[in-house]
Amino acid sequence: SQQGEEDPQALSIQEGENATMNCSYKTSINNLQWYRQNSGRGLVHLILIRSNEREKHSGRLRVTLDTSKKSSSLLITASRAADTASYFCATDARETSYDKVIFGPGTSLSVIP
Amino acid sequence: DARVTQTPRHKVTEMGQEVTMRCQPILGHNTVFWYRQTMMQGLELLAYFRNRAPLDDSGMPKDRFSAEMPDATLATLKIQPSEPRDSAVYFCASGLVRTGRTEAFFGQGTRLTVV
Numbered sequence: 140s141q142q143g144e145e146d147p148q149a150l151s152i153q154e155g156e157n158a159t160m161n162c163s164y165k166t167s168i169n170n171l172q173w174y175r176q177n178s179g180r181g182l183v184h185l186i187l188i189r190s191n192e193r194e195k196h197s198g199r200l201r202v203t204l205d206t207s208k209k210s211s212s213l214l215i216t217a218s219r220a221a222d223t224a225s226y227f228c229a230t231d232a233r234e235t236s237y238d239k240v241i242f243g244p245g246t247s248l249s250v251i252p
Numbered sequence: 253d254a255r256v257t258q259t260p261r262h263k264v265t266e267m268g269q270e271v272t273m274r275c276q277p278i279l280g281h282n283t284v285f286w287y288r289q290t291m292m293q294g295l296e297l298l299a300y301f302r303n304r305a306p307l308d309d310s311g312m313p314k315d316r317f318s319a320e321m322p323d324a325t326l327a328t329l330k331i332q333p334s335e336p337r338d339s340a341v342y343f344c345a346s347g348l349v350r351t352g353r354t355e356a357f358f359g360q361g362t363r364l365t366v367v
Binding site: 170172174180181182183184187227229231239240241242243244245 | 256285287294295297300308343345347354355356357358359360361
Protein backbone atom coordinates (compact mmCIF):
# COMPACT_ATOMS: atom_id res chain seq x y z
CA SER A 140 0.00 0.00 0.00
CA GLN A 141 1.12 3.52 -0.62
CA GLN A 142 2.80 5.29 2.25
CA GLY A 143 1.74 8.84 1.42
CA GLU A 144 -1.59 10.31 0.39
CA GLU A 145 -1.84 13.84 -0.95
CA ASP A 146 -4.77 16.15 -0.54
CA PRO A 147 -6.36 17.68 -2.55
CA GLN A 148 -6.10 15.56 -5.68
CA ALA A 149 -6.41 18.66 -7.82
CA LEU A 150 -6.07 22.37 -7.09
CA SER A 151 -6.69 25.35 -9.33
CA ILE A 152 -5.67 28.86 -8.28
CA GLN A 153 -4.98 32.28 -9.75
CA GLU A 154 -1.44 33.44 -10.33
CA GLY A 155 -0.15 35.26 -7.27
CA GLU A 156 -2.19 33.22 -4.80
CA ASN A 157 -0.69 30.73 -2.39
CA ALA A 158 -1.11 27.00 -2.95
CA THR A 159 -1.23 24.54 -0.09
CA MET A 160 -0.99 20.78 -0.54
CA ASN A 161 -1.16 18.23 2.22
CA CYS A 162 0.27 14.77 2.62
CA SER A 163 -0.62 12.10 5.15
CA TYR A 164 1.27 8.91 5.77
CA LYS A 165 0.83 5.77 7.80
CA THR A 166 4.04 4.60 9.44
CA SER A 167 7.04 6.16 11.15
CA ILE A 168 9.45 7.76 8.74
CA ASN A 169 13.04 8.88 8.49
CA ASN A 170 12.33 11.73 6.08
CA LEU A 171 9.60 13.16 3.94
CA GLN A 172 10.31 14.60 0.52
CA TRP A 173 8.34 16.65 -1.96
CA TYR A 174 8.77 16.24 -5.70
CA ARG A 175 7.36 18.03 -8.70
CA GLN A 176 6.48 16.55 -12.07
CA ASN A 177 5.74 18.57 -15.16
CA SER A 178 3.53 16.90 -17.73
CA GLY A 179 5.41 14.19 -19.60
CA ARG A 180 8.59 14.66 -17.62
CA GLY A 181 10.42 12.96 -14.78
CA LEU A 182 10.13 13.96 -11.15
CA VAL A 183 12.26 16.71 -9.73
CA HIS A 184 13.24 16.78 -6.08
CA LEU A 185 12.08 19.96 -4.32
CA ILE A 186 12.78 19.63 -0.64
CA LEU A 187 13.50 17.06 2.07
CA ILE A 188 12.47 17.42 5.67
CA ARG A 189 13.83 15.12 8.35
CA SER A 190 11.58 13.51 10.92
CA ASN A 191 13.09 15.68 13.68
CA GLU A 192 12.41 18.92 11.80
CA ARG A 193 9.12 20.81 11.90
CA GLU A 194 9.51 23.37 9.15
CA LYS A 195 11.77 24.02 6.22
CA HIS A 196 11.98 26.74 3.60
CA SER A 197 13.39 26.85 0.11
CA GLY A 198 12.69 29.97 -1.94
CA ARG A 199 8.91 30.23 -2.32
CA LEU A 200 8.42 26.76 -0.83
CA ARG A 201 7.58 26.11 2.78
CA VAL A 202 7.22 22.59 4.11
CA THR A 203 5.91 21.63 7.51
CA LEU A 204 5.96 18.23 9.17
CA ASP A 205 3.82 17.05 12.06
CA THR A 206 4.97 13.56 13.02
CA SER A 207 2.31 13.27 15.73
CA LYS A 208 -0.37 13.62 13.05
CA LYS A 209 1.71 11.87 10.41
CA SER A 210 1.16 14.72 8.02
CA SER A 211 3.06 17.31 6.01
CA SER A 212 2.10 20.35 4.00
CA LEU A 213 3.74 22.08 1.05
CA LEU A 214 3.03 25.78 0.64
CA ILE A 215 3.94 27.58 -2.56
CA THR A 216 3.72 31.31 -2.08
CA ALA A 217 3.03 33.87 -4.81
CA SER A 218 2.31 31.15 -7.34
CA ARG A 219 3.25 31.49 -10.99
CA ALA A 220 1.87 29.86 -14.11
CA ALA A 221 5.15 27.94 -14.32
CA ASP A 222 4.30 26.23 -11.03
CA THR A 223 1.60 24.26 -12.86
CA ALA A 224 2.58 20.63 -12.31
CA SER A 225 1.85 17.59 -10.19
CA TYR A 226 3.33 17.52 -6.72
CA PHE A 227 4.14 14.32 -4.88
CA CYS A 228 5.16 13.58 -1.35
CA ALA A 229 7.46 10.64 -0.74
CA THR A 230 8.34 8.91 2.47
CA ASP A 231 10.78 6.26 3.58
CA ALA A 232 9.53 3.78 6.10
CA ARG A 233 11.55 3.68 9.27
CA GLU A 234 10.92 0.04 10.06
CA THR A 235 12.70 -1.24 7.01
CA SER A 236 16.42 -1.84 7.10
CA TYR A 237 16.83 0.31 4.03
CA ASP A 238 15.30 3.52 2.71
CA LYS A 239 12.42 2.51 0.48
CA VAL A 240 11.07 5.71 -1.03
CA ILE A 241 7.33 5.43 -1.60
CA PHE A 242 5.26 8.06 -3.38
CA GLY A 243 1.72 9.24 -2.83
CA PRO A 244 -0.77 9.72 -5.69
CA GLY A 245 0.04 13.40 -6.10
CA THR A 246 -1.76 16.74 -6.27
CA SER A 247 -2.30 18.28 -9.67
CA LEU A 248 -1.82 22.05 -9.41
CA SER A 249 -3.04 24.44 -12.07
CA VAL A 250 -2.02 28.08 -11.79
CA ILE A 251 -4.13 30.29 -14.01
CA PRO A 252 -2.40 33.39 -15.42
CA ASP B 253 25.39 18.39 -15.43
CA ALA B 254 24.81 14.98 -13.84
CA ARG B 255 21.57 13.31 -14.72
CA VAL B 256 19.92 9.92 -14.92
CA THR B 257 19.65 8.76 -18.51
CA GLN B 258 16.95 6.38 -19.66
CA THR B 259 16.61 4.71 -23.03
CA PRO B 260 14.52 4.42 -25.03
CA ARG B 261 12.29 7.43 -24.33
CA HIS B 262 9.39 5.82 -26.14
CA LYS B 263 8.67 2.22 -27.05
CA VAL B 264 5.72 0.73 -28.88
CA THR B 265 5.66 -3.03 -29.07
CA GLU B 266 3.30 -5.85 -29.76
CA MET B 267 1.94 -8.05 -27.03
CA GLY B 268 4.22 -10.98 -26.35
CA GLN B 269 7.42 -9.22 -27.34
CA GLU B 270 10.34 -8.71 -25.01
CA VAL B 271 10.99 -5.17 -23.85
CA THR B 272 14.25 -3.96 -22.34
CA MET B 273 14.54 -0.57 -20.71
CA ARG B 274 17.93 0.83 -19.74
CA CYS B 275 19.05 3.31 -17.16
CA GLN B 276 22.38 4.98 -16.54
CA PRO B 277 22.43 6.24 -12.96
CA ILE B 278 24.34 9.30 -11.86
CA LEU B 279 28.02 8.49 -11.38
CA GLY B 280 28.76 7.85 -7.74
CA HIS B 281 25.20 7.05 -6.74
CA ASN B 282 24.83 3.74 -4.95
CA THR B 283 21.05 3.34 -5.10
CA VAL B 284 18.79 2.70 -8.08
CA PHE B 285 15.00 2.61 -8.11
CA TRP B 286 12.61 1.50 -10.84
CA TYR B 287 9.10 2.99 -10.71
CA ARG B 288 6.08 2.56 -12.94
CA GLN B 289 3.58 5.38 -13.35
CA THR B 290 0.02 4.99 -14.57
CA MET B 291 -3.06 7.13 -14.19
CA MET B 292 -4.80 4.46 -12.16
CA GLN B 293 -2.01 3.34 -9.84
CA GLY B 294 0.20 6.39 -9.69
CA LEU B 295 3.88 5.79 -8.97
CA GLU B 296 4.60 2.21 -7.98
CA LEU B 297 8.00 1.05 -6.77
CA LEU B 298 9.01 -1.99 -8.79
CA ALA B 299 12.59 -2.62 -7.71
CA TYR B 300 15.32 -1.20 -5.55
CA PHE B 301 19.08 -1.77 -5.78
CA ARG B 302 21.84 -0.70 -3.49
CA ASN B 303 25.46 -1.16 -4.51
CA ARG B 304 24.09 -3.18 -7.46
CA ALA B 305 22.42 -5.73 -5.19
CA PRO B 306 18.64 -6.08 -5.37
CA LEU B 307 17.16 -5.22 -1.97
CA ASP B 308 13.51 -5.27 -2.85
CA ASP B 309 11.60 -6.29 -5.94
CA SER B 310 8.34 -7.13 -4.23
CA GLY B 311 6.47 -4.61 -6.37
CA MET B 312 7.40 -6.38 -9.56
CA PRO B 313 5.40 -9.18 -11.25
CA LYS B 314 8.01 -11.93 -11.00
CA ASP B 315 6.71 -14.07 -13.80
CA ARG B 316 7.41 -11.53 -16.51
CA PHE B 317 9.55 -8.74 -15.07
CA SER B 318 13.23 -8.84 -14.22
CA ALA B 319 15.60 -6.13 -13.06
CA GLU B 320 19.37 -6.29 -13.06
CA MET B 321 22.46 -4.14 -12.62
CA PRO B 322 25.20 -5.71 -14.70
CA ASP B 323 27.55 -2.95 -13.61
CA ALA B 324 27.47 0.32 -11.71
CA THR B 325 26.70 2.33 -14.83
CA LEU B 326 23.77 0.30 -16.13
CA ALA B 327 20.45 -0.87 -14.75
CA THR B 328 17.98 -2.81 -16.87
CA LEU B 329 14.31 -3.63 -16.57
CA LYS B 330 12.99 -6.39 -18.81
CA ILE B 331 9.46 -7.49 -19.52
CA GLN B 332 9.00 -10.85 -21.22
CA PRO B 333 6.41 -11.42 -22.53
CA SER B 334 4.88 -7.94 -22.55
CA GLU B 335 1.15 -7.41 -22.13
CA PRO B 336 -1.12 -4.43 -22.86
CA ARG B 337 -1.54 -3.82 -19.11
CA ASP B 338 2.20 -3.12 -18.91
CA SER B 339 1.64 0.11 -20.83
CA ALA B 340 2.92 2.87 -18.57
CA VAL B 341 5.79 5.26 -18.05
CA TYR B 342 8.74 3.56 -16.39
CA PHE B 343 11.06 5.74 -14.38
CA CYS B 344 14.51 5.00 -13.15
CA ALA B 345 15.90 7.04 -10.28
CA SER B 346 19.27 6.99 -8.60
CA GLY B 347 20.41 8.29 -5.27
CA LEU B 348 23.20 8.38 -2.77
CA VAL B 349 22.25 6.93 0.55
CA ARG B 350 23.57 9.06 3.36
CA THR B 351 22.91 8.49 7.01
CA GLY B 352 19.14 8.55 7.38
CA ARG B 353 18.29 10.04 4.00
CA THR B 354 17.88 9.02 0.40
CA GLU B 355 17.10 11.66 -2.22
CA ALA B 356 16.10 10.25 -5.58
CA PHE B 357 17.04 11.82 -8.91
CA PHE B 358 14.77 10.78 -11.73
CA GLY B 359 15.33 10.12 -15.38
CA GLN B 360 12.92 11.32 -18.04
CA GLY B 361 11.20 7.96 -18.20
CA THR B 362 10.42 5.38 -20.88
CA ARG B 363 6.88 5.57 -22.18
CA LEU B 364 5.90 2.01 -23.04
CA THR B 365 2.88 1.14 -25.14
CA VAL B 366 2.03 -2.51 -25.64
CA VAL B 367 -0.55 -3.11 -28.35
